[in-house]
Amino acid sequence: MTRRPHGQRPTIEDVARRSGVSRSTVSRVINGEPKVRAEVVEQVRQVIAELGYVPNQAARQLVTHRTNAVAVVADQPDNRLFLDPYFDCLLRGIRRELACHGAQAVLLFIDEPDDHARVADYLGGGHVDGAILFSLHPGGRLHDMIARLGLPAVFGGRPLLRDGDTVRGHAYVDGDNRGGARQAVHHLVSLGREHIATITGPYDQEQSAAERLAGYRDVLPDAPPALVERADYTRQGAVAAMTALLDRRPGLDAVFAASDLMASGALEVLHARGRRVPEDVAVVGFDDLAEIAEATDPPLTTVHQDVGEMGRLMARLLFEGPAEPSSVVVPTRLVLRDSA
Amino acid sequence: MTRRPHGQRPTIEDVARRSGVSRSTVSRVINGEPKVRAEVVEQVRQVIAELGYVPNQAARQLVTHRTNAVAVVADQPDNRLFLDPYFDCLLRGIRRELACHGAQAVLLFIDEPDDHARVADYLGGGHVDGAILFSLHPGGRLHDMIARLGLPAVFGGRPLLRDGDTVRGHAYVDGDNRGGARQAVHHLVSLGREHIATITGPYDQEQSAAERLAGYRDVLPDAPPALVERADYTRQGAVAAMTALLDRRPGLDAVFAASDLMASGALEVLHARGRRVPEDVAVVGFDDLAEIAEATDPPLTTVHQDVGEMGRLMARLLFEGPAEPSSVVVPTRLVLRDSA
């Protein structure tokens, strides 16, 4: 990494000299300002191409205070991100929207203790114009850093603080987790199911998981604990959970899984155990990710969230400007397929 | 994103004034240079903390020409990255190694046509000290850009060019795809299997897929085309491929899947069709990713590559300096579990 031929890289000065104009004129051409004679523009463009000139962003940034880059920070200790299409879909939405504003999304991961500090430095160092943050652990350095720098930030999912209170002053976008869960469980009840189990997310760590469980309890306040099994939003976790539920309550006739990925794991176990879906056991998921919900056997009845749109929304919120940070809760709706 | 309170952010000058020393001294403290009086260091540190001063990277970068950031560019049109633990594992290795050098990994995605140009601009703009690139499509702008800028770059997987030739002057790290595939198929042959099918990756787009298929053909030059089914490195694709193979050749007694993820999809179909593994059909995968290979039923016999180490290697190569770019092919070995 030492071999970078910096001395060789042409500067705006080189372009100016070679085209016989001033630095400012070259700058104007680069930035597409209107008041430059067409032939001069042409001439300068030519020289830029010849020289292979690329503007030095550090220099530009130093004066404009803009980078045209936005960080997306994922604080996920495990590799869940890479196994759930949910995040992919969200990220795609973010990227598309940022692209509309000419900004580049750069993804940063936090999965070890020191990553936290390094990412904070990166964000603080002015490499980006703003940040979109997911699943940040409460009270981390990042919150402080962001608050101090006044770095525009939008959270994915309602940020959780130590005291359970919401971070003040930061915008967030979230789905209606509790309402969605209620819709799901209501549906199972209306189907006449009487032993409705749930496979939850890691509700002690993730707000969304806690809310989906709360929605389940809203509808079934008297559900016995034996029908609730905690998993971790992974497919494997759901396989273990479904197995445990079936061992404990062989007579269960419905399952609400807190994500589509977990629902697909549950289906696998149900098939292996010879349960027919939905005849013997009805299954409802959450998210409505086409890759999963339309591909399972049978296709999944699930709570729809427009995940891609949620991503776009986050990016849009970032650009919204000095207005007070506004947060959005996106509504959900039940999509009926064949599993319930 | 307009509300950034830049005027408010303290500069090195503010710190200097407040601590009654010069800018240079503050700079020395920040950069941990030895020749500063201990009490001065203490004093300056204090002021930095009070003011919440964070160095402006753009300014620093302008003079040092270093960013301490490295881009990891993933050119994947589909969302395969997010469904295969392979990439997660690789990325973790890269991050760990970069962290050892105090560098931050920033991940960039390319999945639409214009992403290509934006990423090229980002890389060219000097936001990073180097780049690690995956699955770049032949002859893209990125190759030119990287070549022109002299941006240190390492490729993951042997870069493919239009003419099938290797990119000159760029280092790469790759697994021994062909050799590994040979090991897998040899093993199946040694088991006495006579109708050995293969589920391939997208061999027209990915060098690794082409090589794994070549390895299969090395061992079975006379395998009928009906035993070869092309998939795309996804689980779903493998499900479809396995189904097609079984329909066409109900008597097949072994399958070599070109990735663990695809092997797991194949297993699912085999189970559903009532085939016993390995008694009726032996299955071998590729990668040896613990999350998959140890979790399937039965656990997967597969070709092991040290994916995390490959990641670290890429990062290390990037820092190797002005020596001629050296590429590495990492050996593979067969890991026997229960599926073959």
Place this chain on the structure above:
DNA sequence: TTGAAAGCGCTAACAA
């Protein structure tokens, strides 16, 4: 051990 001064490559008034 410290400070003064120059300059990294660019943009943005301000003049012309």
Place this chain on the structure above:
DNA sequence: TTGTTAGCGCTTTCAA
């Protein structure tokens, strides 16, 4: 429409 000039915030000689 174009050029001149003054910084942006930092590091880095060079002197002291």
